[in-house]
Amino acid sequence: MKKIDRRKFIGKSTIGLGAAFALSQIPKSLMAALKSEYINIPIGFQSFPIRDMLAKDFPGTLKMMAGYGFQLVEMCSPQGYAAIGFGPLTKLKPSEIKTIINDSGLNCPSCHFGFPELTDKLDDRIEFATQLGLTQMICSTFWLPKTATLNDYYASADKLNKAAETIKKAGMQTGFHNHEFEFAMLDNQLIYDALMSRFDPDLVKMQFQTEVINLGYKASTYFNKYPGRFISSHLSDWTADKKEVPIGKGIIDWKEFFIASKTGGVKNFFVEMKLDNMKDSTGYIRQLSL
Numbered sequence: 001m002k003k004i005d006r007r008k009f010i011g012k013s014t015i016g017l018g019a020a021f022a023l024s025q026i027p028k029s030l031m032a033a034l035k036s037e038y039i040n041i042p043i044g045f046q047s048f049p050i051r052d053m054l055a056k057d058f059p060g061t062l063k064m065m066a067g068y069g070f071q072l073v074e075m076c077s078p079q080g081y082a083a084i085g086f087g088p089l090t091k092l093k094p095s096e097i098k099t100i101i102n103d104s105g106l107n108c109p110s111c112h113f114g115f116p117e118l119t120d121k122l123d124d125r126i127e128f129a130t131q132l133g134l135t136q137m138i139c140s141t142f143w144l145p146k147t148a149t150l151n152d153y154y155a156s157a158d159k160l161n162k163a164a165e166t167i168k169k170a171g172m173q174t175g176f177h178n179h180e181f182e183f184a185m186l187d188n189q190l191i192y193d194a195l196m197s198r199f200d201p202d203l204v205k206m207q208f209q210t211e212v213i214n215l216g217y218k219a220s221t222y223f224n225k226y227p228g229r230f231i232s233s234h235l236s237d238w239t240a241d242k243k244e245v246p247i248g249k250g251i252i253d254w255k256e257f258f259i260a261s262k263t264g265g266v267k268n269f270f271v272e273m274k275l276d277n278m279k280d281s282t283g284y285i286r287q288l289s290l
Contacts, residue, residue, distance in 0.1 A: 059100050065104075074111065074270045137173070221260075235272065244277060
């Protein structure tokens with residue numbers, strides 16, 4: 001066993017006691033304000049990465065995720081995503097889905113919908129969302145072809161603005177989720193910025209996906225650039241060589257992220273990664289919230 005020098009030990013102990021004393025002199029109101037930077041962040045997960053597990057055992061998988069420390073789940077519309085893993089859930093009524101989610105110890109404020117669901121089946125989708133108890137209906141992007149022009153993006157944004165008016169009247173917030181292809185240049189403009197200029201700031205809030213760090217774009221930059229324009233964020237972390245790792249193991253500055261998220265107006269955070277990385281992420285986020 002390594003011997004500890006007594007003088008160094010006493011010195012370090014004195015410093016530690018001094019720091020503790022100094023902290024004890026900070027008014028409780030100020031300490032609460034310092035802690036409020038991160039405290040009480042409800043941690044959620046996006047259901048898409050574990051869709052196969054949910055399809056096989058919906059209640060059991062949700063309880064497993066709650067056991068990992070998650071409090072929220074963001075669903076994908078079973079009808080809109082039926083062909084890519086959520087088909088078995090179409091047999092359940094939205095009220096039944098809600099009951100199963102709540103019985104697992106989770107809440108579901110948000111759900112992804114395909115763009116056609118929000119343009120061609122809006123009334124039905126609003127009814128689904130209402131029965132599920134949602135507060136947010138998120139468009140999972142427009143899925144425009146690679147040949148799309150900036151005017152095509154503008155036209156789609158106008159359609160989502162119109163749908164969002166109806167969604168707002170139903171008491172919910174519309175959101176738009178980005179992928180990496182919104183962070184491409186088109187006609188000398190970044191598509192993401194072009195969309196921000198076209199979306200109605202009140203009707204359509206953004207859901208930022210942190211994966212675009214792989215393209216050199218930071219969520220915090222956009223939270224500060226567009227204050228109040230965001231509703232939620234998908235969290236994933238990455239190494240410099242673009243390998244997905246648990247939150248806190250990659251290159252994203254999460255303290256900076258969460259501070260800026262307040263400026264952005266973010267209400268919910270959904271971890272979206274491979275299962276092993278998701279379950280290893282809650283501890284780091286909880287540590288940040290202390």
